[in-house]
Amino acid sequence: MPTSRTKRSTAAAVAVLTLVITSACSSSGGGETPPRTTSAPRAGVLAVKIDNVAAARPPTGLEKADIVYVEQVEAGLSRILAVYSSDLPPVIGPVRSARETDLELLRQFDDPTLVYSGAQSALRPSIEAAPLEALPPSKAPDAYFRSGDRAAPHNLYVRPEKIPRASTEVNAAEDIGLRFDAPPPGGTPVDGRTVSYPSARFTFTWAADRDQWLVSMDRTPARTASGDLLGAATVVLQDVDVQDSSLRDRGGNTSPFSATVGTGSAAVLRDGMSYDVAWERNTAMSATRFTTEDGDPMTFANGQVWIVLVPK
Numbered sequence: 001m002p003t004s005r006t007k008r009s010t011a012a013a014v015a016v017l018t019l020v021i022t023s024a025c026s027s028s029g030g031g032e033t034p035p036r037t038t039s040a041p042r043a044g045v046l047a048v049k050i051d052n053v054a055a056a057r058p059p060t061g062l063e064k065a066d067i068v069y070v071e072q073v074e075a076g077l078s079r080i081l082a083v084y085s086s087d088l089p090p091v092i093g094p095v096r097s098a099r100e101t102d103l104e105l106l107r108q109f110d111d112p113t114l115v116y117s118g119a120q121s122a123l124r125p126s127i128e129a130a131p132l133e134a135l136p137p138s139k140a141p142d143a144y145f146r147s148g149d150r151a152a153p154h155n156l157y158v159r160p161e162k163i164p165r166a167s168t169e170v171n172a173a174e175d176i177g178l179r180f181d182a183p184p185p186g187g188t189p190v191d192g193r194t195v196s197y198p199s200a201r202f203t204f205t206w207a208a209d210r211d212q213w214l215v216s217m218d219r220t221p222a223r224t225a226s227g228d229l230l231g232a233a234t235v236v237l238q239d240v241d242v243q244d245s246s247l248r249d250r251g252g253n254t255s256p257f258s259a260t261v262g263t264g265s266a267a268v269l270r271d272g273m274s275y276d277v278a279w280e281r282n283t284a285m286s287a288t289r290f291t292t293e294d295g296d297p298m299t300f301a302n303g304q305v306w307i308v309l310v311p312k
Contacts, residue, residue: 042112044133045172046088046165047285048158050080051096052200054218056154060225061089063304066172068232070308071101072242074253076198081105083112083177085159085172093157095144098123100245101258101309103130109177115143115158120247120255135163173305175177181299184292187273195237195308202308204235206272212303213269233303235269236290238279244309258309266290270301 045066050059052070062068065082071105073079081102082092098116103126106112113133126136137144143162147155174180192205192213204213214221222230240258247255261281267276268290277298281288290298 044113044165045101045175046084046160046163047106047109047112047114047132048082048084048092049096049098049102049114049116050092051094051154052078052080052217053154055150055306056094057098057217058223058225058227058230059093060157061092063224063228063230064089065304068304068306069105070165070195070202070306071099071258072197072200072256072311073099073257073308074249076200078197078200078202083109083172085170085175086109088160090161091157091159094147094150094154095156095158096153098127098259099255100126100247101256103127103132104260104284106130106132108281108287109172110175113163115163117153117156120249122247124202152264173300176307177289179297179299180302183271183273183301184275184294184296184299187275187292189272190269190274191272193235193237193267193274195310204232204269204306206269207231208272211301212273213306215306219264231304232306233270233301234305235309236266236305237269237308238288238307239264239312242307242309258311260288260309261286264312268298268300286304 050062062082064087065084067083069081070078079096079099095115095117098114098119100123102114106114113135115135118136119127140163143158145157146152147157192203194201194203201218203216205216207214209229212233213235215230215232219267224230240260242256242258244254245257249255257284261284263280266277266279268277273300275292277290277292279288279290292298
C-alpha cells in the first residue's frame with residue numbers, strides 16, 4: 001500500500017506535469033511562454049512557533065494542531081512548536097522566535113513552512129540553510145498582526161489563509177509514520193503524569209468522559225482562546241539529551257538544544273494507560289519511530305498528539 005509520502009509525491013508530480021502541459025498549450029506559434037507572475041502554493045505542513053509563558057496564555061488555534069511539540073528553552077522555560085496539516089484555524093499564536101531544536105524536528109517532514117517571529121542572528125544562517133520555507137513577518141507582512149489585548153512581545157499572531165500554502169489533507173502525524181489504531185496489549189493504568197523543566201511544569205490528567213489527557217501548565221488548567229479545556233488524545237513523554245548550544249539570548253542565558261536524532265525511551269499515554277516504548281531516529285531526515293517492548297509499532301489514539309521533549 002502506498003504511504004502518505006508516496007501519495008503526496010505522486011500528486012505533486014502530476015501537478016507539475018499539468019502545469020508544464022498547460023504552459024505549453026498557452027503559448028502561441030513559436031513564441032515564448034510568458035513568465036509566470038505568481039507562484040503555486042506550497043504543499044507541506046505548517047509549523048508555528050508558539051509562546052508559552054503565562055503572559056502569552058491562552059494560545060489561539062493550538063487545539064487544531066495535529067502535533068504539539070513541547071521543548072525547553074532559555075532559563076528553563078518552555079515553547080511550543082505546533083504542526084498543522086489536516087485542519088487550519090483562522091488565527092494562530094502568539095508567535096515567537098525559532099530555536100535550533102525546531103530545525104531538527106522539522107527535517108522529519110517534507111517541505112515544511114516555519115512561521116516564527118525571528119531568531120538570534122547566529123541561528124539565521126542555519127534557518128536559511130534548512131530544508132524548509134522560513135516565513136518570519138519580514139517575508140509575509142500581510143499574514144501577521146498584533147493584538148491589542150495583551151502586551152508585546154506576546155501579541156503577534158498569524159493568519160494561515162494569508163500564507164501561500166496548499167493543504168496536504170493528511171494528518172501531519174500520519175505523514176511521518178505514526179499509526180492511529182487500537183491500543184497494543186499491556187500498559188499500566190495511570191491517572192496522570194507530570195513533566196518539569198527548571199521553570200515550567202506540565203501535567204496531563206486522564207479525563208475518561210472526554211477521552212483526553214487534560215493539560216495543565218504551571219499548575220493551572222490550560223484553556224483555548226474560547227475558554228475550553230485543552231486536551232490531547234495521546235501524549236508522548238520522550239526522553240532526550242538536552243545540551244547547551246553555543247547560542248545565548250539577550251539576557252545571556254544559554255539556549256538549550258534537545259537532540260531528537262538517536263535512540264531512547266519514552267512513555268506513551270493513551271486511553272488512561274501508560275506504555276513504555278523505545279524511540280529511534282537514525283538520521284535527521286528520518287522520522288521518529290516508537291516501538292513497544294515486543295518491537296511492534298506503537299499505536300496512537302485518534303486525535304491530537306502532544307510530544308514533550310523530556311530532559312534525561
